[in-house]
Amino acid sequence: MRVLAADVGGTKTALGLYESNQAGDYRTLQEQIYPSSGPSLSALLHRFLSSSDSDARIDVAVLSVAGPVEAGVCNTTNLPWTLSEVELTRELRAPTKLINDFHAVAIGVSMLGPAELRVLQVGRRDPTAPYAVIGAGTGLGEAVAVPMGAQICVLPGEGGHADFAPRNEIEMRLLRFLQTQTDHVSVERVVSGMGMGALYDFVVADGLAADDPETRARFAEGESRGAVISERAALDPAAARTLALFVSAYGAAAGNLALKVLPRGGMYVAGGIAARLAEQLDWNLFMQNFLAKGRMSELLESIPVSVVLNANVGLVGARAYAALR
16 A cells, blocks of 8 residues: 655655555655645655656645644644645545544554654553653644554544643743744744744843844754754754743643543653753753642653654654554
């Protein structure tokens, strides 16, 4: 069986063409990453398939997309695209399924090996219990998965768009700062790549650290603000303070999800930022804020927490979904 898998994010789109054998193992025929730009996803798909060195025939396509999928349609959250299973099936000439991007991540993490995870807290894992995934990239994704024998029931959500809840005076000032820019300050406005840029502006405007001319110059050149901030953190005090605010809010968001779900099967921190900056982010600070839940702190100490190091976990999950259908 030939499977076309996609992981469509607000910044980049990862595509893969795979072939499975009777044992269910996959052979990679082609993988490619493109900027999520241009008039449509269809254009990227056709570009990818036309560049294949092998037969571009496909039997099924599973496309994970950043946004809610309803009745086979997704209006992508951070892209100006409307995607339809019916239209994509016609264009690709193969049955096509759209799933939420963190639906794919939730399936993908169940297939990762120990080398693809960084354990932050061992906890007491129950493999039969629900597990949860959270991940910051362009936006913030969340999902919950419930093992059901050999199957996995995934409950994708849009928890990244829940209200941002400040926990201290600095975060209260941050909330007021962000309220001047948008009528709804969600967690995603803080814990995401785009959130990093807003955090940097707040740090400077609030007087927490001085503006850095080189960092600002690179912003003006159109570079990704999140990438610049992470790269400049060792040289720019405002960037370093930004990362600290980001990590603490990220840990708090993960802890909030853990309280709601009690994922005794594990909490997995995925997304492009965690994979790319796994050695740079302060995971001790992350865990301090994950656990800072008052009387429930001891309960959260029992939850296994891991960082997903495989940046292609969404592709892994989308490909696997084809076999689970």
